[in-house]
Amino acid sequence: MKLALPLIALGLLASCITSEKFDLDRAYARCETIKTVTVRDRxxxxxxxxxxxxxxxxxQRDVQREADAEARELGRVIAGAEQD
Incomplete structure (x- = not known):
């Protein structure tokens, strides 16, 4: 579990960088046909x-999903301890 969190964080960071580049490319493509410079910039x-x-x-959703997963894991650990 301790190893999984850094790997998840690294994957999230990589996906954000890729997503940001994609979003910028999409924004430029959508707006490049506008002839007026100020309107295009806006x-x-x-x-x-x-x-x-x-x-x-x-x-925020990723953080919530991670917190929910940790809570479920903790619940399983507690449930397992109570059964012993």
Missing amino acids: CIADAVAESERRRQIEA
Whole structure:
């Protein structure tokens, strides 16, 4: 279990970096056809902000899932100790 947490954290970090690059590429692709520079810049800024919000929500969900998994594991350990 102690080894699993650092591996999960490393995987999460790698996926965030990959996801961020993908989100930026998608934002630029969506907004590059806009001819007005200020409107295009605003479009990109909005897309980047939205992708950041999504990443933060997903990170919160990952933390919650990890906490839930740890609570379940602790519950199993306690249940096993009570049966002995």
